[in-house]
Amino acid sequence: MKRDIAQQLEGYQDVLQLVQAAETLGEDFSSERGAVAAYLNRLHPARLSLRVSHIQMETPSTKTFRMVPVDGVLPPFQAGQYVALQVEVNGIRTNRPLSIASSPSQTGYYDLTVKRVPGGLVSNYLLDTIQVGDHLASSAPDGSFVYNPLLHGRRLVFIAGGSGITPFMSMIREVSDRGLDRHITLVYGNRSEDDIIYHDELTVMAARLANLTYVPVVEQPGPAYTGEKGFMTGALIEKAAGNLNGAMVYLCGPSGMYDFCLAELQARGVTARRIRREMFGPPVNVSRSPGWPAGIEEDDHFTVSIVDGPTISARAGTPLLNTFEEAGLAPPSQCRSGECSMCRVRVMKGRVFQPAGVPLRQSDHRLGYVHGCVSYPVEDLEILMEARR
Amino acid sequence: METYDAVIIGAGNAGLTAGAALAQGGAKVVVLERHTIPGGCATSFCRGRFEFEVALHQLSGIGTPEKPGPLRMVLDQLGVMEHLTFMPMSDLYHVMIPGKLDILLEPDRARTTATLKHHFPDEAEGIDAFFDLVYRVFGEVIGAFYFKDPDVHRDKYPLYFQYGLKPLQAVLDDHFRDPLLKTALTPYWTYMGLPPSQLSFIDMAAMLFAYIEFLPFHLQGGSQALSTALADRIVQCGGRIRYNCPVARILVENGRVTGVATAEGETIRARQVVSNASKIATYVDMLAPDQVPAAVWGELKRTSISPSAFTLYLGLDQPPEALGISSSTNFILGHTDADMAYARMKDRDIDHRDGMMMTCYTLIDPTFSPPGTSQVALITLKFGDAWLQVPPAQYAAEKYRVADAMLQQAEQVFPGLRTHIEEMEIATPITHMRYLGTPRGAIYGFEKHIKDSPVFLPNQMHIEGLFLAGGWVGGNGFQPTLESGFKTGQAVLRRLEMHQ
Known part of the structure; x- marks a missing residue:
């Protein structure tokens, strides 16, 4: 707006005085530099750097890894929340959500208990390879499987x-x-x-x-x-x-x-x-889920072409997210259960199977957005991966 | 290295409309968004069998196909209207002070004034005069600014020159005696975050005029449907969106923008950069102090940060009627003292002195929650400062404590609400700070003081090639931010043509 118009407005001089006062007395926002990130880092850091301080054998198939911070302090969590532990196994970068088993009143460490999954990529790696002193990265604690004191009662x-x-x-x-x-x-x-x-x-x-x-x-x-x-x-x-x-x-x-x-x-x-x-990962034998298309075996393979990316072969019974990771693509992910929305990709062509109960947004349906962690290829696909690094 | 005509920082409302305008105009554009979903505030999240709307309450500026509002025209030009289902709301709002005030207004001038006169028969004359003034003043604003009259002067637009800088309270006091009537007319002050004593009369006139003439709207699929449609439009027009891609720095060489650097350390070149991040993040965090002209520090210093909000998202296992919910937009107030309510926004606690809004769009849109259920949001404005003082270890407990207090207030009007909650999510100012990246979790940008209106603080370019769009450099809320991005996109296009 032109200044000459402003000057003719009734009360212009009074407001101008307020402007001048504020320019003298107002807050100096240059001190805000880094403030948002610094605060959030105390509560919801983007990434945690952890060290294994102790390993406890729980059962013949289960160990508990006690994780302490490499530096700084661990963010607080609510009992029932998980962290996504990041690993690289056989050149595949992936992660697994693990509920924290220790008490939230214990602020020095997170206990992560891992059970062997026969043939499982990550559980076998963690149980057989990880030693005291090893460093691992994880997400910050997240998840809504927690006690709500307002609703849950005694x-x-x-x-x-x-x-x-x-x-x-x-x-x-x-x-x-x-x-x-x-x-x-x-x-x-x-x-x-x-x-x-x-x-x-x-x-x-x-x-x-x-x-x-x-x-x-x-x-x-x-x-x-x-x-x-x-x-x-x-x-x-x-x-x-x-x-x-x-x-x-x-x-x-x-x-x-x-x-x-x-x-x-x-x-x-x-x-x-x-x-x-609690969301507990993808189903074990997905082809037994209701609605799985007849005539398709879990070992069937389909062609998945990534827009502006490679074309890969994908096994029907493996979640798309895992296939992407095996192909060296590393879309962000966290809960691996369809809850956190981190790994959403868009199906441009073809059809995927999603088990019942996977939470999708209304608008996801129209444009074909799905959660890669709980989507299975049942046709050849074209995928738009907009969060690729 | 990637090179673009324009880089857009942030896929919020303004980032998306700027991106769509640019992509549609043939520019090579990329939108960089740090989250994995578009929208910023204009988003949703799922809990159990519910999809919760985060921020949209009453969309203004849509109007009807026969009488289109300005936002409908923008969305039409961006080619997204055909994918969206807008539903008009039958209520303007239901305003309550338990035991004292209970009025339901409709988005219709004649019916609204009749209802008000029915409740306040002694003030009939003032009611007519007030609405007459609202319409005439806003008519002048439209003529002078929306239609860009090249010759704006006092003789042509006398009311604008008289009322342009007046606070709302002064105009209310000129027209009415009963504080209850003043309260009944003005709960929308919370849509801008300043009480009538500080809010511009013109801003309230604009809201009343827009909601009555173009109706408040709900959008099927919520605001996420709009964000997703705009993001899709960008991609369909050959633009790109990269999610999970936070921008760390804006690159400047010889006083002009040359691109951005992502948090991952990647450089993306562009002659034009549109920032949909907060003005503070843009100038204070993404640029080095010596790159920022002195005028910017002056602009920042004279302004103050708007409130954030405390919100309860509730999925209830009963339909609205069974819970006694009959109106989609409810303002539940404890008293008529808006200044006190504003002062209370600095406190974390919630009690009878705080006003709150309760919305239930299941009433308008049965697909808004599963059959036999309802989705409800309870919102009150709160500044983020007091929440920043909560030690991290106490944060969860404090969240529940304040949520409990808020539910107690809501249960004064809707008894038994708590016993039907199936899903609940609590958002504090810290939550808003986490997802929006704004200082103190501000949701309305800077405070919309009269002294900081565009008359005194226009959205100027301070670094060659750097545009700002959104609620930090103009009006807050859906319609203003969506329009701000569209206009910015057009301005960038003009510049790109100039350079060719």
């Missing part, structure tokens, strides 16, 4: 399967450390007695704490086993926890466990509002 039922125990371990340790008034029933399913992680610690804590009930459940126990056997049925959960009405039920474990337990809970009238479930 009666909590935790249903864990296998390594799905880790977020619950953090929550239970916090309740123990801080003497919190929350009543927890943990129902913890495993294939065999040998697979139960933290069994001794949980047994000791349950004996000590009146507000913790611990019920291990073993699918295929040995002859000496005397505890609960078989699957985690609704009847078993109710027997352990009492009436589920009014309780908050949390689930963390493999997809098969969700399918089974969710149906059991729903049959007992537990509403969606009273169920919290």
Whole structure:
């Protein structure tokens, strides 16, 4: 606007005085240099540099890696949150989300518990290669599988399967450390007695704490086993926890466990509002998921051409994100469960399979945006990867 | 090394419309965005079976195909209208002070004035006069500035010259006696972040005029649908968007912009750079102090940083009617003292002295949340300063504490709300700072004081080739920032043509 117009406005001189005063008395924003980044770095750093300070053998197939900061301090987290641990295995840069198992009141380290996945790229690497003193990078803690004091109340039922125990371990340790008034029933399913992680610690804590009930459940126990056997049925959960009405039920474990337990809970009238479930990675045998196209085998391969990038061969039963990583492309990623949106790519041509329940935005559907971590090629594809480094 | 006609820093509203205007105009353009999704504020996130709208509350400037608003014309020119479904809102707003005030206004001048006169019969004359003034003043503003009259002078636009710098409160006091009426007419001050004693009357006139004449709109798929459509338009026109690509520095040689350097250390050359980052991030963080002209430091110093917000995003397991929610836009206030409400914005706590907005667009758009549920947002403006004082280790607990206080206030009007929450996410000023990168989590750019309006502080180019677009160099909110980017894109195009 022209200055001569401004000068004719009623009250111009008065406002001009305010301008002059502010120019003298106002804040010097040059001191803001780096301020946003510095603050956020205390709470949500982009990347953590960690060192393995201790390795604990938990079961024949599981170890806990105690991670301390290489420099500085670790950001705080809420019990139940995870970090994405970055690794390079056989030249493949990838990451895995691992729930922090230690208590949030323990600020010196994060305990990350890793269970061997037969044939798994990362678990075998971590368990067989990583030594005390090794350095690893990770994301900052993230995730919304946490206790909400406004909504969740005092009666909590935790249903864990296998390594799905880790977020619950953090929550239970916090309740123990801080003497919190929350009543927890943990129902913890495993294939065999040998697979139960933290069994001794949980047994000791349950004996000590009146507000913790611990019920291990073993699918295929040995002859000496005397505890609960078989699957985690609704009847078993109710027997352990009492009436589920009014309780908050949390689930963390493999997809098969969700399918089974969710149906059991729903049959007992537990509403969606009273169920919290952690995203636990892509399904193990995706071709058994409802809706998987007939006639396509997991070992079938399709051609994926990346716009302005290479053309690669992709296995139908492998998440696209993993295929991209194997091809040396490293799109950003974090949760590997379809939740964080980091690895979103756009399918320009062709079709992918996405398991039911993967959260997509309404607008993603129109333009073909998908989460690479939970999308499987079932046709030849053309992919736009806009977050490629 | 990559070379472009123009680089755009940030895929917020203004970055996207600037990018689309440039790509469509044939420029070789790249948009660099540090997140993995476009939109900035104009985005959404998923929790459980809900997709939550982050920031859009009542989109202004759309109008109807027969009577298009300025934003519809911009989106039409950018070729994205056909992909978007806009839904007009039947309510302007529902304003409440429990026990004292309860008025629902509609986006229709005659009905709004009739409703106000029904509630305040003694002030009928003032109500007519106020709306008459709003329309006449804004009519002058449109004639003088929107249609770019080359000869603006006092005889032609007397009301503009009289009211152009007046605070809203003075005009309210001229027309009304009852503080409840003044409150009922002005809850939109929170859309700009300054109470009536400091907000320009012209700004309020613009909001009332725009919402009544062009109606408030909701957008199917939320603001993310618009951001995604604009991003797609850029790509369709041959432009590029790179996500996960934060810019660290703007490169300047011999006083003119030559490109940017990314945080990864990559150099991207361009003769024109459009920054949709905050003005402070642009000049203080992305440039070295000696590259910034003295005039910029003066501009920064005279301004102050706008508030951020504290927001609860709620996914409820009941439809709106079952929860007693009957209006899509609700202002829940505790009193008529806007100055006190503004002063309270410096405090972290929330109590009856804070006003809040409660929106529920499930009422307008059944696809906004799954069948049988509703999506609700509770928002109150808060400055970020007090949140920066919270030690990181106490941050989560403080978040829950304040969220609890906010729910208590909302439950005064909607009892039992808490017992139906299926999903909840809490955003504090720190959350806004994290996702927007703005100092103190500011959501409205600089405060929109009269002394910092474009009359006194025009959006000038201080470094050759460096443009700023968005809420830090003009109006805040969706319509102004989207239009700001479009105009900036056009200005860059003109420059590019000049150089050819």
